[in-house]
Amino acid sequence: MATVVAFHAHPDDEVLLTGGTLARVAAEGHRVVIVVATDGIVTAVSEGAPTRLDELRTSAAILGVHRVEHLGYADSGHGAILYPDPPDRTRFVRADTEEAAGRLAALLREENADVLLSYDPNGGYGHRDHVKVHKVGTRAAELAGVDSVLEATVPRDAVERLIRLIRALRIPLRYDTDALSAAYSPRSAITHRVDVRRFARQKQAALAAHRSEVNGIGGIALIMRVLVRLPVGVFGLLLGREWFVDAATTPVTKPATGIFPSG
Secondary structure, three states: OOOEEEEEEEOHHHHHHHHHHHHHHHHHEEEEEEEEEEEOOOOOOOOOOOOOHHHHHHHHHHHOOOEEEEEEEEOOOOOOOOOOOOOOOHHHOOOHHHHHHHHHHHHHHOOOOEEEOOOEOOHHOOHHHHHHHHHHHHHHHHOOOOOOEEEOOOEEEHHHHHHHHHHHOOOOOOHHHHHOOOOOOOHHOOEEEEEOOOOHHHHHHHHOOOOOHHHHHHHHHHHHHHHOOOOOHHHHHHHHHEEEOOOOOOOOOOOEEEEEEOO
């Protein structure tokens, strides 16, 4: 049995990018650990108040994850303005890369990790914390001697289809859709395609656990509300595949084997 550590930027990223994979790997008997760089909060944390980390732990339990850790950083926010650090912690994008990688590497060594799940160089859609996850994850794997690093991503053509659907539904989206079309990874770069349709119910329930995001405002919150209310079969059709890039290997055109067996 292997130990898989999934390194993510914020609570809820673990579901959207890798939730089905984590549920599948856990169901196959592997040890699964989630590490988030930030707590998903851009302000100071109010003592005793529910946090997005609480929602993450609920989500992780639904997926069958064995351990959840937070590296201790604050959400850097997304947009043109990078606000000052909150008084109680550093924004992840301002963290020293070597220091942050050292924190993650210590967890990788403690867990004797076989596989690290991280992000592609674009950070998916370009969020500054996601780009930082790629840099920190790559360096942490080097420090800890983890040879297998799989970068969670989405084929660009799939993103383009999603954008067309969002536009057709007239859902407001605060991201530059033209920039999104050039984000993530070209399909030719994908090395691992994971069929997670059997775990659609778990993935949907884990997404619903992130109540502060689902019940928030803006286009993303609206999309999440739609997703958690879909029939499970439809949810599985939409989000029943997950993709990864292994930068150390030549892209393949068939489903992956090993920890990510053919679907």
